[in-house]
Amino acid sequence: MALLAGAFGAVGAAIAAFPLINSLNPAKDTLAMASVEVDISDIPAGAAKTVMWRGKPVFIRHRTPEQIESAEDVNLQNLIDKQTDEERVKKPEWLVVVGVCTHLGCVPQGQKESDNHGEFGGWFCSCHGSQYDTSGRIRKGPAPKNLAVPPYQFLSDTKIKIG
Amino acid sequence: MASGEREPFQNTVVEWIDSRMPIFTMLQKEYGVFPAPKNFNYFWNFGAIAMFMLATMIATGIVLAMHYTANTHMAFDSVERIMRDVNGGWLIRYIHMNGASFFFIAVYIHIFRGMYYGSYKKPRELLWILGALIFLLMMATAFMGYVLPWGQMSLWGATVITGFFTAIPYVGESIQTLLLGGFSVENPTLTRFFALHYLLPFVIFAVVFLHIWALHVTGSNNPLGIDTKGPQDTLPFHPYYTVKDTFGLLVFLMIYCVFIFFMPDILGHPDNYTKANPLVTPAHIVPEWYFLPFYAILRAITFNMNLYFIVGLVFLFVLIVEFIWRKKPVYLSASAGWAMLVIGGFLILTGFTGDSCQRIDPKWLDENGGFKGLCGALQSLPGMSAAAAPISAKLGGVLAMFGSVAMLFVLPWLDTHPVRSARYRPLYKLFFLLLVVMFLVLGYVGSQPADASLLGIPLIYLGLAGTGYYFGYFLVLLPLLSRFEKTKPLPESIHQAVLSKQIKVEAKI
Numbered sequence: 001m002a003l004l005a006g007a008f009g010a011v012g013a014a015i016a017a018f019p020l021i022n023s024l025n026p027a028k029d030t031l032a033m034a035s036v037e038v039d040i041s042d043i044p045a046g047a048a049k050t051v052m053w054r055g056k057p058v059f060i061r062h063r064t065p066e067q068i069e070s071a072e073d074v075n076l077q078n079l080i081d082k083q084t085d086e087e088r089v090k091k092p093e094w095l096v097v098v099g100v101c102t103h104l105g106c107v108p109q110g111q112k113e114s115d116n117h118g119e120f121g122g123w124f125c126s127c128h129g130s131q132y133d134t135s136g137r138i139r140k141g142p143a144p145k146n147l148a149v150p151p152y153q154f155l156s157d158t159k160i161k162i163g
Numbered sequence: 164m165a166s167g168e169r170e171p172f173q174n175t176v177v178e179w180i181d182s183r184m185p186i187f188t189m190l191q192k193e194y195g196v197f198p199a200p201k202n203f204n205y206f207w208n209f210g211a212i213a214m215f216m217l218a219t220m221i222a223t224g225i226v227l228a229m230h231y232t233a234n235t236h237m238a239f240d241s242v243e244r245i246m247r248d249v250n251g252g253w254l255i256r257y258i259h260m261n262g263a264s265f266f267f268i269a270v271y272i273h274i275f276r277g278m279y280y281g282s283y284k285k286p287r288e289l290l291w292i293l294g295a296l297i298f299l300l301m302m303a304t305a306f307m308g309y310v311l312p313w314g315q316m317s318l319w320g321a322t323v324i325t326g327f328f329t330a331i332p333y334v335g336e337s338i339q340t341l342l343l344g345g346f347s348v349e350n351p352t353l354t355r356f357f358a359l360h361y362l363l364p365f366v367i368f369a370v371v372f373l374h375i376w377a378l379h380v381t382g383s384n385n386p387l388g389i390d391t392k393g394p395q396d397t398l399p400f401h402p403y404y405t406v407k408d409t410f411g412l413l414v415f416l417m418i419y420c421v422f423i424f425f426m427p428d429i430l431g432h433p434d435n436y437t438k439a440n441p442l443v444t445p446a447h448i449v450p451e452w453y454f455l456p457f458y459a460i461l462r463a464i465t466f467n468m469n470l471y472f473i474v475g476l477v478f479l480f481v482l483i484v485e486f487i488w489r490k491k492p493v494y495l496s497a498s499a500g501w502a503m504l505v506i507g508g509f510l511i512l513t514g515f516t517g518d519s520c521q522r523i524d525p526k527w528l529d530e531n532g533g534f535k536g537l538c539g540a541l542q543s544l545p546g547m548s549a550a551a552a553p554i555s556a557k558l559g560g561v562l563a564m565f566g567s568v569a570m571l572f573v574l575p576w577l578d579t580h581p582v583r584s585a586r587y588r589p590l591y592k593l594f595f596l597l598l599v600v601m602f603l604v605l606g607y608v609g610s611q612p613a614d615a616s617l618l619g620i621p622l623i624y625l626g627l628a629g630t631g632y633y634f635g636y637f638l639v640l641l642p643l644l645s646r647f648e649k650t651k652p653l654p655e656s657i658h659q660a661v662l663s664k665q666i667k668v669e670a671k672i
Contacts, residue, residue: 021341024355030345050442055347057442077542080467080521103557104326105347106319107444127323127448128462129613129623141613142465144555 035163037155040094048111050099053162057099057107058150059123060160063134068092070121071135078139081146085135088149096152096160097136101125103143108132123147193379198397199404200385202657206280207383207404208411209273215412216266217371221364223259231311233357235350238313239438257427263305264430265419267453270298278574279595281583282384288575290377295571297370302454302568304363307356309451310348314435319448321348321356327461330558347441387660388584389653396657447612455609456602460567460633462613463626464559467552471544472514478507487642517541518552563630570637578641580648587651591644598636605629 036053040060043049048061063071071085072092089095099107103125109115110123110132118124118131120139125131130141137146152162169188172178181187230249232241245252274294277283283291306324310317325342329335344351382391391397398404422429430452434445450458468476482503485492492500520528520538528535541547554562570577585592608626615622654660 024344025341026345027351030349030351052442055345055349055441078521082548100347104323105329106323106448107442109444109446126444126446126612127319129465142462142556142560144467144557 035161037159037161039159041158045093047113050111051162053098053150058162059095059097059099059111059136059147061095061097061111061134063093063095067121067134071095071133071137074133074135074137080138081144083135083137083146088135088137088146090152090154094160095134095136096149096162097147098150099123099147101127101130101143102138102145102147103128103130103141108147193400194405195399195401197379197400198391198394199383199400200391200396200657201398201403202385202387202661203383203404203407204386205407205411206272206276206386208408208415209269209276211408212412212415213266213269213273214371216262216269217364217367220259220262220266221368223255223262224361224364226255227259228361231357233311233354235313235353235439238311238353242312254423257423261419261422261427261430263308264451264453265415265422266301267305269415270301271453274298274571275599277384279585279592280384280386281388281578281580281585283575284578284580284583285575286381287377287384290374290381291575292572293370293374293377295568297367297374298571299568300363300367300370304360304367305451305453307360307363309435310353310356311360312435313353313439315437315439315443315445316432316435316448318348318439318441319444320450321352323448324450325352327561327564330555330561332558384583385657386584386586387654387657388582388587389657392656392658449610452606452610455607456605456629457564457567457609459605459609459626460630461560461564462609463623463630464563465556465623466515466559467518467556468554468559469514469518469548469552470546471510471517473553475507475510475512475514478503478510482507483639483642487639487646490646513541513544514547517544517547521548563634567630567633570634574637574641577637578645580645580650582650582653587653588644588648589651590648594636594640594644598633601629601632601636605633 036051038049038051038060040049040062043060043062045062046064046067048059050057050059052058068085074085076082076084085092088097099111101108104127106125106127108123108125108130110117116124116126118140120131120133122132122134122136122139125141125143128142130143131139132143132147133139135146136149138144150162152160155161169181169185172181172187177187227245230241230245230252232238242256245256247253249255277291277294306320310321325339325348328339328342331338340346342352343349344355385391432449434448449455482495482500485495486500495503516537520541523534523538528538580588580591582588585595604625608622608629611622613623617625654663
């Protein structure tokens with residue numbers, strides 16, 4: 001009897017606590033998933049642009065033929081998170097990835113020419129030393145996954161919509 | 164009620180209150196005549212100093228909260244306003260900012276003192292655990308407070324620390340979203356951190372109360388680590404230790420004031436005077452100095468733990484429990500133990516090498532055919548790929564970091580040597596001082612960029628060595644010493660030890 005009463009009390013307390021905890025989850029305005037349209041005509045080959053999407057930076061990189069080649073010419077065996085370059089792009093010269101290190105969420109360096117690009121010519125996360133290649137794949141360091149590819153589509157040759 | 168045993172006070176007002184609620188009797192008992200060992204050294208000041216710092220932080224914090232605005236658009240400017248426009252606001256903020264550092268200095272010395280003199284041992288285990296809990300709460304409070312000024316380090320520190328939770332398999336991302344109230348550190352994060360930063364110091368205060376309650380049940384430890392045996396071993400707390408604590412506190416406050424008035428920003432990071440920018444991570448992101456050793460432990464695990472590695476570790480752990488923790492092995496014979504050691508070591512080596520192969524530069528492998536063959540063979544083993552590793556490098560780092568704090572909580576059961584004070588344990592003293600050095604080395608490693616090196620050696624190896632020693636100290640060295648260490652003879656009593664020291668000094672004169 002005491003056990004039953006205790007169990008009922010515990011369930012009641014849990015139900016009462018739920019709205020309090022749930023209120024800490026993202027509010028509706030935060031959830032409203034905005035999509036962004038980006039003009040990519042002003043990004044010359046070899047350069048990159050950063051845009052905000054859902055409060056996170058998205059890297060849009062116009063890759064040079066050498067960068068595409070180095071991204072495609074990789075033995076899958078050597079990858080931590082095995083993905084071909086093809087699976088990660090819609091058009092080989094455009095790489096679109098979420099610019100958040102999959103380790104602990106820093107924004108990796110490598111968007112500017114003068115930045116540290118790491119050993120693999122892509123991005124280098126200065127927080128804990130993760131290194132990404134020209135396809136945004138993790139090659140070295142503590143990050144477990146490749147930079148995420150957000151949902152996006154080409155509206156025209158010079159415009160993409162992220163989200 | 165206890166009021167029956169009460170001695171009446173002379174002052175009529177005090178007596179009026181005390182006869183209704185014997186608070187003065189309680190104070191008199193716990194802080195007046197309370198018997199404390201008479202051989203305390205200055206390391207015993209730091210509990211009182213930490214208490215003072217807590218009170219300082221709460222007092223300045225409440226005033227600061229009256230001027231601060233918890234909103235991402237206004238937080239940074241409201242802090243600047245405190246610094247420039249609020250009357251004496253700069254002083255209050257500098258007291259609060261540096262107060263966090265000095266609170267941690269006092270608490271670190273307090274903790275290391277407890278470890279050196281064996282204050283965590285029976286019967287003070289619960290007292291020690293409450294202290295470890297205070298330390299944990301302090302870490303949470305300090306972290307959330309650092310987010311409030313909404314500078315670059317605030318934002319990115321919060322991003323990295325809440326990122327720890329994404330290491331948890333399956334539910335990690337949802338937990339992080341729940342903590343942040345969004346998908347990145349944003350306004351909902353700031354407002355809840357402010358609320359908690361205001362709340363937690365009072366929780367700390369409550370646990371400090373329990374900590375002192377437990378202390379006053381068991382009584383204080385002392386530099387000799389032996390129990391008090393009677394009135395000849397003790398002094399009344401007042402005036403002897405109230406005066407000694409006040410003196411130590413004043414010296415401490417003088418140093419604290421040097422920082423407040425002459426180098427208020429030296430313990431912080433210039434980046435935090437740049438407003439938070441979610442698009443740019445500072446080139447060199449480091450936590451506050453008091454987190455650096457733990458941060459180094461987090462970063463030390465750069466390899467994935469695949470099945471081979473984990474099974475090897477489990478083997479080693481079983482061996483530690485069976486042959487080191489137990490007085491006599493229960494389940495394993497010596498030969499089975501050796502076999503497990505060899506197999507476990509081999510599995511760890513296999514798992515580690517196999518995982519490392521995935522990180523070695525392929526060009527280097529091409530030039531060194533032998534290694535290429537080895538790596539190829541290891542890679543072809545089932546479950547060797549990084550994706551199949553149950554504990555990723557990220558999760559491994561987070562587990563190691565939380566584990567390093569958890570060690571404090573179980574310390575009373577890892578070191579079961581009957582002698583408390585390191586004064587009579589020469590080996591323990593050596594290994595403990597080495598631990599302090601390693602802790603400082605880890606702090607240095609944590610302060611450096613992830614890819615830094617010292618004298619050509621990458622610092623991650625130094626971090627790994629420090630992490631290894633840290634866990635080895637708690638899990639292997641302490642249990643071993645508990646069983647085998649021969650101690651120096653203990654003095655008869657505190658009184659006798661104090662007296663013989665006095666005689667020696669007089670003889671010299």
